[in-house]
Amino acid sequence: MWNKISENLLSSYHNELNWVQGIRKELYEKEWMVETIMNHQIVEDGTKKYIEIISTQVPLSTEQDAVDLVALCIENEANLLMLHSPALSEDFFKLRTGVAGKMIQKFINYHVKTAAVIPMEVVNKGKFKEMVLESNKSNHFRVFETREDAESWLLK
Template sequence: MEPSYRIVHQGGKSFVDVTALAAPLTTERDAADLVAVSWECETSLLMLPHEAFADEFFRLRTGLAGAVLQKFGNYGLTVAAVIPGWYERNDRFTELALESNKGRTFGVFDDRSAAEAWLLK
């Protein structure tokens, strides 16, 4: 998976802003590829668009969200997901997002500005 991305520098911090992926995340390997991009760019902060997530990610029983989030956490990434209307997906995903937003590893946001503010705080 070769993502398109740009590096955003602001307030003394930098993050990788993934603008497009050839295909959505469907495996732990895909998550590892994003970890590698983050390391190459020398930042642990990553912003992902809603297109980065396969439908399976939102169906928690598939285990994909858990595997992907575990991979990000194991490698110390802070990941902001821009998923407009995330709270309308399903009850289980909404619960996951609400709980995740309390921490600093994975956050889900309606828009880029909220995601960026969270990443850079």
């Protein structure tokens, strides 16, 4: 009887070990995918640091993309984020799609202060300009023409 109990316990521990190894493998693959899908860097300035997303293989266009960015910030203990326009999908700039609103709302909900570096010729198109004028009054999400201006606001 004791042998059966011992076998059962060992089998249970073996299954749990396999499960943990599987989770570790998935996490490793996800980290690798984030690094290859998103061209990003962690920038530290004294006591503050931020994540800078320069470009992506697939342009960011969903709430899940925003959540992934939030997770990247949390993993790196940063609550500041800089996005460059090549990383954003065309739908981000078309307000009728709702992409910008949904993504920005995720950043606000998770307290990730976000600066977007977007050329003025893109900003000045359609209703996007109105959204930028309004959002630039807040302390959560702002749009800048240069990286230097965005960094200055983030680190302020």
